Amino acid sequence: MRSNGFWAGGAVLLLLFLCMLYPLLAVITNIFLPGLFFGEVNYTGFGLLLELFDRPLWRQSLTNSLTLGLGTAFLGTLLGSLLAILRSQWSFRASRLLDVSAWVLLIVPSFMIAQGWVLFAGSGGLANQWLGWTWLTELIFQPFGLILVMSLCKFPLAYLAVTAALEWNVSQYGDAAKLNGGGPLTVWRTVHLPLSLPAITAGWTLVFMDTIGDFGLPAALATVYRFPTLPYSIYTAIYQSPVRFDMAGVLALYLVAILAVAMAILFFALRKSRVDFLTSRAVVQAPKPSRYSGLMSAVVLLVLVVAVGIPVGTSISTSLLKQLGGGLTWANLTLDHYISLFRVDPGEHRTLPLLTGMRNSFLIAGMAAIISMALGFLTSYVVTFTRFRFKSLIHLSTVLSLAVPGVVLGIGYIFVWNQRWLEQVGLHLYGTPTLLVMAAIAGAIPYAVRLQIGAFAKIPASMLNAAAMQGAGTVRRMKDILLPLVRGGLLTATLASFGTSVYDLAIASILKPPNYTLVPLVIDKAFEFSQYGYATAATVFSGTIVILLLLLGSWLGKRWLS
Amino acid sequence: MTRIQQWRKGLVPALTLSLMLAGCGGAAQPGTNASTGAGTSGENASAGTEQTSAQPEQQKPLMLYGNDFVDFIAPKFQEATGYAIEAVHYGGGEALAKIEAERGNPQWDIVMMDGHGSIRGLAERNFLHTGYEAKGEALLSTYGQEVMPEDRAYYPIGIHASAVIAYNTDVIAPENAPATWEEFFALEERVGHADPAVAAPAYPLVSAFFYKWGMEEAQQVYSDRFKQGFSIYPKNGPVGNALVSGEIAAAALQEHNAYSLKMDGSPVEVIWPEEGAPGSLRVVAISKDTANLEAAQAFVEFMMKPETQNLLSSLESNDSFFTPLAEGTTSRPERNPNGTFILPPDRWAAEHESEIKTWFADQNVQ
Numbered sequence: 001m002r003s004n005g006f007w008a009g010g011a012v013l014l015l016l017f018l019c020m021l022y023p024l025l026a027v028i029t030n031i032f033l034p035g036l037f038f039g040e041v042n043y044t045g046f047g048l049l050l051e052l053f054d055r056p057l058w059r060q061s062l063t064n065s066l067t068l069g070l071g072t073a074f075l076g077t078l079l080g081s082l083l084a085i086l087r088s089q090w091s092f093r094a095s096r097l098l099d100v101s102a103w104v105l106l107i108v109p110s111f112m113i114a115q116g117w118v119l120f121a122g123s124g125g126l127a128n129q130w131l132g133w134t135w136l137t138e139l140i141f142q143p144f145g146l147i148l149v150m151s152l153c154k155f156p157l158a159y160l161a162v163t164a165a166l167e168w169n170v171s172q173y174g175d176a177a178k179l180n181g182g183g184p185l186t187v188w189r190t191v192h193l194p195l196s197l198p199a200i201t202a203g204w205t206l207v208f209m210d211t212i213g214d215f216g217l218p219a220a221l222a223t224v225y226r227f228p229t230l231p232y233s234i235y236t237a238i239y240q241s242p243v244r245f246d247m248a249g250v251l252a253l254y255l256v257a258i259l260a261v262a263m264a265i266l267f268f269a270l271r272k273s274r275v276d277f278l279t280s281r282a283v284v285q286a287p288k289p290s291r292y293s294g295l296m297s298a299v300v301l302l303v304l305v306v307a308v309g310i311p312v313g314t315s316i317s318t319s320l321l322k323q324l325g326g327g328l329t330w331a332n333l334t335l336d337h338y339i340s341l342f343r344v345d346p347g348e349h350r351t352l353p354l355l356t357g358m359r360n361s362f363l364i365a366g367m368a369a370i371i372s373m374a375l376g377f378l379t380s381y382v383v384t385f386t387r388f389r390f391k392s393l394i395h396l397s398t399v400l401s402l403a404v405p406g407v408v409l410g411i412g413y414i415f416v417w418n419q420r421w422l423e424q425v426g427l428h429l430y431g432t433p434t435l436l437v438m439a440a441i442a443g444a445i446p447y448a449v450r451l452q453i454g455a456f457a458k459i460p461a462s463m464l465n466a467a468a469m470q471g472a473g474t475v476r477r478m479k480d481i482l483l484p485l486v487r488g489g490l491l492t493a494t495l496a497s498f499g500t501s502v503y504d505l506a507i508a509s510i511l512k513p514p515n516y517t518l519v520p521l522v523i524d525k526a527f528e529f530s531q532y533g534y535a536t537a538a539t540v541f542s543g544t545i546v547i548l549l550l551l552l553g554s555w556l557g558k559r560w561l562s
Numbered sequence: 563m564t565r566i567q568q569w570r571k572g573l574v575p576a577l578t579l580s581l582m583l584a585g586c587g588g589a590a591q592p593g594t595n596a597s598t599g600a601g602t603s604g605e606n607a608s609a610g611t612e613q614t615s616a617q618p619e620q621q622k623p624l625m626l627y628g629n630d631f632v633d634f635i636a637p638k639f640q641e642a643t644g645y646a647i648e649a650v651h652y653g654g655g656e657a658l659a660k661i662e663a664e665r666g667n668p669q670w671d672i673v674m675m676d677g678h679g680s681i682r683g684l685a686e687r688n689f690l691h692t693g694y695e696a697k698g699e700a701l702l703s704t705y706g707q708e709v710m711p712e713d714r715a716y717y718p719i720g721i722h723a724s725a726v727i728a729y730n731t732d733v734i735a736p737e738n739a740p741a742t743w744e745e746f747f748a749l750e751e752r753v754g755h756a757d758p759a760v761a762a763p764a765y766p767l768v769s770a771f772f773y774k775w776g777m778e779e780a781q782q783v784y785s786d787r788f789k790q791g792f793s794i795y796p797k798n799g800p801v802g803n804a805l806v807s808g809e810i811a812a813a814a815l816q817e818h819n820a821y822s823l824k825m826d827g828s829p830v831e832v833i834w835p836e837e838g839a840p841g842s843l844r845v846v847a848i849s850k851d852t853a854n855l856e857a858a859q860a861f862v863e864f865m866m867k868p869e870t871q872n873l874l875s876s877l878e879s880n881d882s883f884f885t886p887l888a889e890g891t892t893s894r895p896e897r898n899p900n901g902t903f904i905l906p907p908d909r910w911a912a913e914h915e916s917e918i919k920t921w922f923a924d925q926n927v928q
Contacts, residue, residue, distance in 0.1 A: 038666035055920070060927040124807030219796070226794060228927060236759035239655025240919050241680040242687065243662040414663040423667075431669060509656065514625065514648045530799040
């Protein structure tokens with residue numbers, strides 16, 4: 001007995017429309033009706049759409065994006081799935097560290113990871129200077145190297161998707177296969193693999209989508225190796241004179257099309273996953289002890305050292321060096337970069353004040369996290385428990401911001417919200433932090449929704465039906481049944497939304513109000529002007545505070561929940 | 563507009579989005595200073611700028627978009643004239659993108675940035691206030707007069723080299739160093755410069771060669787160079803890093819990056835070719851839609867004063883590597899005092915911008 005979810009679904013769609021769909025549609029409409037949002041009607045046709053295949057840069061960008069997306073999806077999913085299987089099947093010491101690191105990688109923006117890699121593996125980098133590893137530059141700055149770095153950055157998406165699916169122990173199917181004479185490989189191939197395949201496919205799709213829309217990592221690595229991708233070409237279309245918003249729209253449209261194909265694969269996988277394998281005999285999977293647990297810890301630690309240790313370690317090292325090229329000596333160590341974070345130097349645009357940036361970023365991310373959590377809750381309810389007609393549109397809208405670069409959304413926001421008539425009705429949000437909050441919600445929604453849908457999926461609809469039979473309305477069912485059951489997921493979604501919103505660079509740079517400093521701008525400007533010490537000190541300091549805030553939030557949340 | 567006003571302005575509509583936003587009202591603290599948003603550095607008043615006692619009438623603060631100096635100069639201007647001003651620092655491309663995206667409802671009053679071609683492009687598409695003859699015209703140097711446009715769509719205030727030849731002295735011996743741009747492009751070793759599609763100063767650099775050699779010959783020079791080994795980096799900072807690390811032996815590098823590396827003790831030497839260095843003209847222009855015309859014109863006059871330009875060219879920061887265009891000004895002693903510039907006419911630079919950038923970007927991936 002499912003409601004049609006008209007009101008809840010309508011509210012979700014309206015909010016997603018305002019934050020995501022409307023700005024994106026504005027940029028896409030601009031392809032064939034340029035100037036529409038400036039009050040001009042000037043139809044130019046769809047000829048520009050085919051230029052993608054004419055211009056060498058665009059062709060190359062499409063090829064590079066697909067190569068990077070497919071390669072990273074394959075390698076990242078392989079790594080994430082293997083680690084998830086290891087984590088759920090056996091107990092070993094590094095398992096908790098693996099969970100924490102996956103979250104850290106998910107939250108830390110890719111441009112920071114990339115900058116860590118550039119400082120480590122670039123020709124003037126630490127690996128070259130301190131260890132003499134000249135081969136590393138050649139290994140990293142070529143297509144396979146980029147796929148490798150990207151995979152080490154994005155594998156947590158696959159890891160978390162597969163870990164969630166392996167939560168339940170369904171050993172009876174495996175036991176049945178063994179009783180029928182199946183060897184370990186046959187059992188794995190015919191039972192375990194098909195059961196976890198939908199989750200692996202979901203992980204693959206998420207990694208693919210997040211990679212293909214990523215501007216930060218390829219752009220930062222491009223300081224050493226040239227590898228134009230679709231987001232890069234969008235950037236160049238927007239930052240040329242005369243500005244070509246129409247070209248940016250075309251490229252964004254192709255990204256959305258690629259995303260739609262990936263989503264179709266995801267839906268197909270999830271539909272297949274409706275194999276009702278959970279029975280009353282299913283128990284929560286308890287990791288088994290293994291005599292190889294030491295080896296497992298060593299392998300996991302090795303992966304984490306490369307994936308987290310290198311970029312983070314490089315940032316920490318750089319933040320403590322007087323001169324980047326000065327080597328690791330006592331005389332070259334300093335805390336000056338950290339001290340300079342607290343020095344206010346008005347009029348200096350290279351080293352913006354970090355503390356002001358942190359205050360603003362935390363306020364915006366905090367509000368975005370709470371709203372995203374509520375929106376994610378409502379979205380998960382509509383998607384899981386109602387027969388709302390536009391569920392597919394909701395699904396697509398909730399992942400759009402993974403693939404559409406922030407700069408495109410930013411331009412869309414300006415088109416939509418910088419209208420004269422909005423000034424007259426008091427809704428002129430352009431140039432106010434409110435627009436940043438909306439943009440941050442758009443960025444956090446994929447995480448807020450995905451993390452809650454998983455928790456919702458475990459709740460049988462019969463519980464809600466029983467309450468409805470007793471006369472409980474929608475709000476009461478949400479408050480008294482759903483909320484207590486999914487509060488753990490709710491907390492995780494809020495914290496993840498906060499973490500991802502703090503460092504959203506593209507949106508911050510295009511939509512920030514005048515003289516409004518934000519953390520990612522502080523870091524990006526310092527990097528742009530080669531103030532590496534300041535940039536890395538700001539990264540390390542703000543990152544530590546964010547992690548402490550998340551731990552505090554998690555601790556307080558758990559106390560409150562218990 | 564202060565942050566408080568910004569928050570308040572957004573608060574009412576935000577409430578319609580979610581009750582949660584009500585919490586942000588707590589950010590508003592009554593009594594916060596509502597002066598310039600560009601910083602509060604009132605203590606080091608600029609030398610030579612008179613203080614105005616009367617507070618001019620303004621409905622809203624002057625909005626300045628620009629790249630270099632904007633954060634520094636805005637409080638100085640407010641102090642000297644009494645006009646309230648807000649300055650937003652953008653990269654050149656970002657500023658132009660914002661101006662275009664705001665076309666339906668412009669928020670800016672003045673733009674001050676490098677690249678007269680792009681600003682001419684704005685003028686051609688009717689974005690700029692033209693025909694205003696500044697009093698400061700008489701103060702312009704001879705070169706400044708030469709590069710001032712007839713329609714007064716903008717005023718030039720300074721020029722710097724968007725590229726000089728910088729080479730790594732550990733890789734190239736001084737006697738083998740290129741002295742001309744032709745020698746630079748013919749070097750056997752790997753060379754590089756910034757990407758004109760991304761870095762604002764790189765279009766003046768590339769367009770100067772296309773203007774100097776003609777479109778076809780310049781395309782040939784670049785095509786040959788791409789085959790021989792040519793690295794393109796997004797911005798000048800990474801070009802400098804690549805030069806110091808030896809990844810490239812020589813670079814066409816923006817002058818302040820080049821001189822800074824030399825002054826820092828890096829193994830870098832700078833050559834200003836006799837034929838000239840590609841010039842990047844810094845200009846100031848007023849929006850056609852400004853509601854603050856009087857204040858905007860006061861800003862233009864302020865920027866054209868020799869005192870203001872001397873103040874900027876004597877700053878310790880690297881931005882001060884430029885040639886001021888007011889008579890009786892001085893520039894930094896580390897620069898070549900006799901260095902000349904290759905500067906295409908603004909209309910030529912505007913007309914060919916899209917063509918050159920597109921050709922370059924496509925060539926670069928082949």
